[in-house]
Amino acid sequence: MPEPRRPRIYLDWNATTPLRPEARAAMAAAWDVIGNPSSVHTEGRAARALVEGARAAVARSLGAEPRGVIFTSGGTEANVLALAPGLRGPAAPPVARLLVSAVEHASVLAGGRFRPEDITRVAVTPDGVVDLDDLRRRLADGPPALVSVLHANNETGAIQPITEIAELVRAAGGLLHVDAIQALGRIACRLPELGADLVSVSAHKVGGPKGVGALVLRDGLVPAEPLIRGGGQEQNRRGGTENVPGIAAFGAAVDAAMAGREHEAGRQGRLRGAMEAGLMEHPGTVVFSSHVQRLPNTTLVSAPGLRAETTVIAFDLEGIAVSSGSACSSGKVAPSHVLAAMQVPADLAQGAIRLSMGWDTTESGIARLLEAWRKITGVLGRGVIRTAPGTVLKKG
Known part of the structure; x- marks a missing residue:
C-alpha cells in the first residue's frame, strides 16, 4: 500500500497568513449585520459599532488615537494614501519631496503621488539597514521631506532603526512614514515610541482577511486629498462604504496577534x-x-548553485510551501531589488528563498524542512531534480 500523504508545511507567512479563528468568527457575525454603517437607524448603528470597535483595536495596537485610523483596501492603498505632498496638521511641514530606502516594498518605491523627479532613494548597508549617514546627507540636501521606511523588511526580516531615523527626520523638519505591514503583531511598533507620523498596516499579515488595511496617523495629522472620492466615509478621507465584515475581522485578528505576540x-x-x-x-x-x-x-537563505524558482518547486514537491526572496506579482522570479541594494553577488541572489513562520509552525515541521533542504541541495547541486516518473527539471 502507498504511504499516507504527509500534511503540507506552510512556511510563507510573510506573503500571507491563515485566517485566525477569532477573525473568522468576527467576520461571520458581521455578515448578519445588514445595516450600512453610515445609516443612523438601529441596523446602521450596529454596523458602525463593528467598524469603530475594530478602529479602536488597530489604534490600540499602535498606541494611536482611533480618529487617526483610516481603513483601506489593503497595505498598498495605505502606502499610496500616505505618500503624497500636502499632509496637513499642527506644525506639519509642507513636504514637497520623498525619500525612500532602496529596500522598500514596490508600492513605496513607486512613490505614491509624488512626481518621479521628487523621489530619492536612500542607500542601505550590506545587512539591508538604512545607511543613516546617507539619509542625513539627503535630508540636508533640500527642503523638508517625507521619508518612508519599512519597519521590518519583507524579504530579509531586517528591522530598521526607526527611532534613530525619526530623530534625523524630525531634526530636518520632515515627516516619517513607516510601513509596518510585516511588523504589526510580531514586534513592538507603537507610534509614540517609534516617532512615526504615519504607519501602514494590513489585515492579512496578522491573521485577518485579504483586502483590508489601514493608514494610521499621529494625532492631529491630516492626509492629503483622498485617493477615492465619494461620500464622507472615514471622516472624508476615503470614500466608499466600509467593508464591515473585513474590518471587524481585522480588529479581532489584531487583538489576537497582540495577545500572543511576545510568546x-x-x-x-x-x-x-x-x-x-x-x-x-x-x-x-x-x-x-x-x-x-x-x-x-x-x-532569507541561499547557497551556491541554487536557483530560487527551481528550489521553490522542489520544496513544493516535498509538501513544503516557501517563496523566492525575489518573487514579483506575476508569480515569476525576478532579480531581488533588496539583495541588489545590499550588493549581494548575483550567483547568491538568484538562489535566495524566504522561509517565514507563524503560529502553527512546529519543531516537526522544521525537521521536515531540513530533511528536504538536505535532499534538495544535494540533488540540485548535481544539476537535476526528478518531479515525477519520466519528468526532469534541469538546474537553471
Whole structure:
C-alpha cells in the first residue's frame, strides 16, 4: 500500500497568513449585520459599532488615537494614501519631496503621488539597514521631506532603526512614514515610541482577511486629498462604504496577534535558530541580514548553485510551501531589488528563498524542512531534480 500523504508545511507567512479563528468568527457575525454603517437607524448603528470597535483595536495596537485610523483596501492603498505632498496638521511641514530606502516594498518605491523627479532613494548597508549617514546627507540636501521606511523588511526580516531615523527626520523638519505591514503583531511598533507620523498596516499579515488595511496617523495629522472620492466615509478621507465584515475581522485578528505576540516571538525565534543551524550545515549557505536584528519568524537563505524558482518547486514537491526572496506579482522570479541594494553577488541572489513562520509552525515541521533542504541541495547541486516518473527539471 502507498504511504499516507504527509500534511503540507506552510512556511510563507510573510506573503500571507491563515485566517485566525477569532477573525473568522468576527467576520461571520458581521455578515448578519445588514445595516450600512453610515445609516443612523438601529441596523446602521450596529454596523458602525463593528467598524469603530475594530478602529479602536488597530489604534490600540499602535498606541494611536482611533480618529487617526483610516481603513483601506489593503497595505498598498495605505502606502499610496500616505505618500503624497500636502499632509496637513499642527506644525506639519509642507513636504514637497520623498525619500525612500532602496529596500522598500514596490508600492513605496513607486512613490505614491509624488512626481518621479521628487523621489530619492536612500542607500542601505550590506545587512539591508538604512545607511543613516546617507539619509542625513539627503535630508540636508533640500527642503523638508517625507521619508518612508519599512519597519521590518519583507524579504530579509531586517528591522530598521526607526527611532534613530525619526530623530534625523524630525531634526530636518520632515515627516516619517513607516510601513509596518510585516511588523504589526510580531514586534513592538507603537507610534509614540517609534516617532512615526504615519504607519501602514494590513489585515492579512496578522491573521485577518485579504483586502483590508489601514493608514494610521499621529494625532492631529491630516492626509492629503483622498485617493477615492465619494461620500464622507472615514471622516472624508476615503470614500466608499466600509467593508464591515473585513474590518471587524481585522480588529479581532489584531487583538489576537497582540495577545500572543511576545510568546510567539520567543517561540518562533527559537525555532528559527535551530532551523538556521541546520541550513548552515550545507557548505556555502548564507543567511542574509543575520548580523542585525530581524523579525523572529523570517529567514532569507541561499547557497551556491541554487536557483530560487527551481528550489521553490522542489520544496513544493516535498509538501513544503516557501517563496523566492525575489518573487514579483506575476508569480515569476525576478532579480531581488533588496539583495541588489545590499550588493549581494548575483550567483547568491538568484538562489535566495524566504522561509517565514507563524503560529502553527512546529519543531516537526522544521525537521521536515531540513530533511528536504538536505535532499534538495544535494540533488540540485548535481544539476537535476526528478518531479515525477519520466519528468526532469534541469538546474537553471
